[in-house]
Amino acid sequence: MSLNVITVPVDGDQPPTGLMVALHGWGANALDLASLVPMLDLPSYEFIFPDAPFTHPQVPGGKMWYDFQGNQGLAESRKLLLEWLLSLESSTGIPLSRTILSGFSQGGAMTLEVGLSLPLAGLISLSGYLHPMTQTMPATLPPVLIVHGRQDAVVPVAAAQKARDSLQGLGAAVQYQELDMGHEIRPEVLPLMERFVVNAMAQQD
Secondary structure, X not given: OOOOEEEEOOOOOOXXXXXXXXXXXXXXXXXXXXXXXXXXXXXXXXXXXXOOOEEOOOOOOOEEOOEOOOXXXXXXXXXXXXXXXXXXXXXXXXXXXXXXXXXXOHHHHHHHHHHOOOOOOEEEEEOOOOOOOOOOOOOOOOOEEEEEEOOOOOOOHHHHHHHHHHHHHOOOOEEEEEEOOOOOOOOOHHHHHHHHHHHHHHHHO
């Protein structure tokens, strides 16, 4: 099993400052988040958008990281994502220490599921949630940005608050932002992401 990806290279001839990986939500696909690139003011970053490995049962062209019925596929996706992320440095030339892993909804959950155990520059969870913690966390965790809508009817804002509290309890540096929105990525989310990415990369310099 492998991941199909959409890659958006940097503008111009300069080597990329860093790498942004974004994981789509349940029933979407890589195109969903790739559409955000022109709206993000991060021209020196390479972007990679993977398709989740499993076909969504109801949405034509839709993918999923796992089925909510019994979380079928979660273990496979976790293993696949870990191996794929660890291979990115050899394929892109960009180390994990200059890579931001992000995701929306189920993709946000997978971002936290996989990213907390890797030496990444940072993690971004948009309208996401935290799976029950089953693995031992490393002593140093990447910084995390959590953005959630107060009117989210799909993933309640309480899930984001719980994720924030759990991660802070583990010692992670968490930036948390609630906005007046539903289960979506509104324009005001983008500058929050940009600032987090720039600041996370500055910590690596």
